[in-house]
Amino acid sequence: MLAEIITIGDELLIGQVIDTNSAWIAEQLNMIGIKVYQITSISDNKEHILTTLDEASKRAKLILITGGLGPTKDDITKHTLCEFFDTPLVFSEKAYANVERLFFARGVAVTELNRLQAMVPANCRVIPNPNGTAPCMWFEKEGCIFVSMPGVPFEMKAIMEEEIIPELLKNLNQVIIHRTILTEGVGESHLATIIEPWEDSLPPFIKLAYLPQPGMVRLRLTAIGTERELLQAAINKAENELMPFAGKFIFGFDSDTMESVVGQLLREKGMTVSTAESCTGGNIAHLITSIAGSSDYFKGSVVAYSNEIKEQFLGVPHQIMVNNGAVSEQTVIAMAEGIRSRFATDYAIAVSGVAGPGGGTDEKPVGTTWIAVVTPTETITKKFLLGDHRGRNIRKASLAALNMLRGKLMA
Amino acid sequence: MLAEIITIGDELLIGQVIDTNSAWIAEQLNMIGIKVYQITSISDNKEHILTTLDEASKRAKLILITGGLGPTKDDITKHTLCEFFDTPLVFSEKAYANVERLFFARGVAVTELNRLQAMVPANCRVIPNPNGTAPCMWFEKEGCIFVSMPGVPFEMKAIMEEEIIPELLKNLNQVIIHRTILTEGVGESHLATIIEPWEDSLPPFIKLAYLPQPGMVRLRLTAIGTERELLQAAINKAENELMPFAGKFIFGFDSDTMESVVGQLLREKGMTVSTAESCTGGNIAHLITSIAGSSDYFKGSVVAYSNEIKEQFLGVPHQIMVNNGAVSEQTVIAMAEGIRSRFATDYAIAVSGVAGPGGGTDEKPVGTTWIAVVTPTETITKKFLLGDHRGRNIRKASLAALNMLRGKLMA
Numbered sequence: 165m166l167a168e169i170i171t172i173g174d175e176l177l178i179g180q181v182i183d184t185n186s187a188w189i190a191e192q193l194n195m196i197g198i199k200v201y202q203i204t205s206i207s208d209n210k211e212h213i214l215t216t217l218d219e220a221s222k223r224a225k226l227i228l229i230t231g232g233l234g235p236t237k238d239d240i241t242k243h244t245l246c247e248f249f250d251t252p253l254v255f256s257e258k259a260y261a262n263v264e265r266l267f268f269a270r271g272v273a274v275t276e277l278n279r280l281q282a283m284v285p286a287n288c289r290v291i292p293n294p295n296g297t298a299p300c301m302w303f304e305k306e307g308c309i310f311v312s313m314p315g316v317p318f319e320m321k322a323i324m325e326e327e328i329i330p331e332l333l334k335n336l337n338q339v340i341i342h343r344t345i346l347t348e349g350v351g352e353s354h355l356a357t358i359i360e361p362w363e364d365s366l367p368p369f370i371k372l373a374y375l376p377q378p379g380m381v382r383l384r385l386t387a388i389g390t391e392r393e394l395l396q397a398a399i400n401k402a403e404n405e406l407m408p409f410a411g412k413f414i415f416g417f418d419s420d421t422m423e424s425v426v427g428q429l430l431r432e433k434g435m436t437v438s439t440a441e442s443c444t445g446g447n448i449a450h451l452i453t454s455i456a457g458s459s460d461y462f463k464g465s466v467v468a469y470s471n472e473i474k475e476q477f478l479g480v481p482h483q484i485m486v487n488n489g490a491v492s493e494q495t496v497i498a499m500a501e502g503i504r505s506r507f508a509t510d511y512a513i514a515v516s517g518v519a520g521p522g523g524g525t526d527e528k529p530v531g532t533t534w535i536a537v538v539t540p541t542e543t544i545t546k547k548f549l550l551g552d553h554r555g556r557n558i559r560k561a562s563l564a565a566l567n568m569l570r571g572k573l574m575a
Numbered sequence: 576m577l578a579e580i581i582t583i584g585d586e587l588l589i590g591q592v593i594d595t596n597s598a599w600i601a602e603q604l605n606m607i608g609i610k611v612y613q614i615t616s617i618s619d620n621k622e623h624i625l626t627t628l629d630e631a632s633k634r635a636k637l638i639l640i641t642g643g644l645g646p647t648k649d650d651i652t653k654h655t656l657c658e659f660f661d662t663p664l665v666f667s668e669k670a671y672a673n674v675e676r677l678f679f680a681r682g683v684a685v686t687e688l689n690r691l692q693a694m695v696p697a698n699c700r701v702i703p704n705p706n707g708t709a710p711c712m713w714f715e716k717e718g719c720i721f722v723s724m725p726g727v728p729f730e731m732k733a734i735m736e737e738e739i740i741p742e743l744l745k746n747l748n749q750v751i752i753h754r755t756i757l758t759e760g761v762g763e764s765h766l767a768t769i770i771e772p773w774e775d776s777l778p779p780f781i782k783l784a785y786l787p788q789p790g791m792v793r794l795r796l797t798a799i800g801t802e803r804e805l806l807q808a809a810i811n812k813a814e815n816e817l818m819p820f821a822g823k824f825i826f827g828f829d830s831d832t833m834e835s836v837v838g839q840l841l842r843e844k845g846m847t848v849s850t851a852e853s854c855t856g857g858n859i860a861h862l863i864t865s866i867a868g869s870s871d872y873f874k875g876s877v878v879a880y881s882n883e884i885k886e887q888f889l890g891v892p893h894q895i896m897v898n899n900g901a902v903s904e905q906t907v908i909a910m911a912e913g914i915r916s917r918f919a920t921d922y923a924i925a926v927s928g929v930a931g932p933g934g935g936t937d938e939k940p941v942g943t944t945w946i947a948v949v950t951p952t953e954t955i956t957k958k959f960l961l962g963d964h965r966g967r968n969i970r971k972a973s974l975a976a977l978n979m980l981r982g983k984l985m986a
Contacts, residue, residue, distance in 0.1 A: 445864025453856025
């Protein structure tokens with residue numbers, strides 16, 4: 165089954181909102197073997213919506229639409245759907261019950277604007293929206309399914325997970341298996357050269373894609389066929405054969421993140437960590453604590469954005485900073501040892517660098533970054549020459565630091 | 576002039592990469608008065624690329640294409656462009672000089688894979704890519720401009736800013752003005768009800784859109800016409816007239832962020848801030864330090880993810896936590912006062928809450944969050960009942976805390 169995603173909203177076409185819905189929907193559909201053929205973003209314009217619906221329904225049998233269903237006046241999607249399906253707009257008791265339920269939970273009265281949200285095209289089946297007042301609508305026309313969902317991501321996601329995916333799962337046949345392999349510390353070109361012999365040996369039904377991001381390159385293997393077991397065995401074989409070529413750069417798989425992998429290792433070992441951050445400004449702590457339950461292994465951080473705080477709260481000797489500067493191997497060692505003893509953790513990470521865009525010197529240009537990891541038995545350090553983009557430098561330094569910790573946790 | 580954006584890559588259609596390029600490109604084009612009619616994401620499939628290029632060129636006069644130009648083997652875009660323009664692939668000295676320059680800067684020899692990147696369709700003009708080895712290519716055919724750029728965001732952005740936008744600026748006529756007004760602390764429906772009389776009074780050439788995000792709602796005004804001064808005056812008038820209705824929720828405009836607004840206020844006042852973070856886990860420090868130059872007003876943070884650290888490093892009295900719990904008004908006051916005096920800053924923020932998904936109780940369900948802001952003259956606190964989504968709770972609490980600080984800096 166081929167699907168298309170249509171996202172509606174002027175805000176997408178003037179670039180004030182990034183369309184994150186489509187990627188999420190595409191991922192969910194792929195997991196159940198439905199291939200997305202095209203993603204189309206269009207404005208809140210009736211003629212354009214009508215044309216796009218018509219064209220998409222010629223290419224695919226499932227059309228998922230998001231956006232244009234807020235309680236406010238930029239909403240024209242429902243009227244356009246009525247015209248597309250040649251049906252009137254009617255009041256839905258089911259949709260209104262959902263609006264009432266949500267307002268009751270908040271302890272406020274339903275506004276007239278929200279009452280209007282219960283108006284839907286007469287030919288649709290209303291699908292519950294657990295997290296919002298906009299209705300989700302399921303249509304069928306000439307063998308094609310159309311689902312219109314609100315554009316607010318967490319509302320759309322709940323509807324997809326709880327209602328649409330279970331419904332679609334009923335009519336499956338082809339099997340698609342993905343395996344994503346996550347690498348850190350190697351660029352795309354260099355990785356491609358290293359793994360070329362492996363890539364050339366892949367069977368024709370396995371496709372490889374390189375997905376570079378700041379600080380990491382993901383390798384995605386996709387196998388398509390009819391026998392799930394055979395595909396899975398082939399993917400497993402390919403993955404095992406990759407290890408001799410690129411194993412040292414691989415830190416995780418599929419939906420893993422660097423912070424989830426590190427968190428899992430700390431949890432398994434029953435160990436704790438703390439961070440002392442200068443240029444990363446709390447981002448490592450933020451990444452670690454984005455994982456639910458991280459309080460089991462993360463005790464805290466000192467973000468030391470001034471030299472005085474490095475001295476007073478991390479115990480970095482004044483003379484070390486005078487002699488070597490705040491961005492130096494000696495300073496990050498002292499920072500890491502300082503936070504580890506003060507916060508009484510098993511491991512500690514420290515980072516100090518020139519994130520940019522200002523602050524660089526000839527000797528220490530923007531991007532210069534020192535990282536230290538202290539374990540119960542040793543201290544390791546590494547110097548990085550990152551780029552000149554502040555946000556990317558913070559991201560790369562954070563990932564590199566967590567990966568150094570990961571290396572020690574795996575040892 | 577109408578434009579379309581085409582993003583190419585299997586990774587987009589299986590949802591492993593979010594298309595952030597299109598929003599950024601659309602924003603840049605809008606700023607110079609070029610309207611984006613449609614954004615289309617398609618796979619690395621020759622026939623599909625050919626069809627999409629053909630259809631887009633019937634609707635628009637400018638087609639911007641990203642993706643499919645990496646050094647690795649999933650690259651078919653260039654061959655497809657040759658077929659579309661009916662031209663052979665040739666070696667470009669200009670493109671190769673760029674590849675050599677980048678490898679020379681890195682101190683490594685050019686690989687054969689990267690040498691192939693200098694092959695381009697014969698009819699294109701090669702546009703320099705300052706940050707990468709993939710060439711950017713400019714084509715013209717039957718009055719339509721096609722620009723093919725690499726998909727790596729920071730490469731594409733440099734090419735757009737330095738080469739494509741200046742080129743396009745030469746042929747402008749219509750004027751579009753946007754003004755985005757940023758609000759925090761009010762939901763979309765409630766805001767819409769409050770500002771309805773103002774919305775109804777807008778002139779017909781000004782369009783309003785609601786752009787909700789976790790923790791904030793953005794209002795976008797768009798005026799289209801021929802006289803820039805008249806449009807600007809109308810936008811200014813509309814903005815002024817909105818203030819009596821929604822002024823107390825407005826924290827910034829256009830590309831402002833909460834952290835940039837707070838940073839600017841601290842800078843203007845010559846004041847400093849520190850943060851003591853529990854449930855936000857360093858995210859407030861991360862937001863503050865994402866702004867270049869933030870070391871001028873941000874001294875640091877203690878992320879206190881355990882009660883012992885709240886006591887030992889922030890000086891929260893043991894008895895306060897025993898009596899009231901870590902998530903309480905008394906605890907956040909002590910945290911904020913503790914970090915302010917220890918880090919010797921003018922202002923301090925403290926947050927403690929139940930981010931979820933675990934850790935909730937009947938008395939303090941998931942989402943319960945206390946925030947304190949201490950200024951040179953007073954201490955304010957606020958309790959929030961956020962939702963049950965960890966990531967959104969962290970984001971909302973961070974924005975709410977910064978907005979409380981903003982309120983005090985404005986007073």
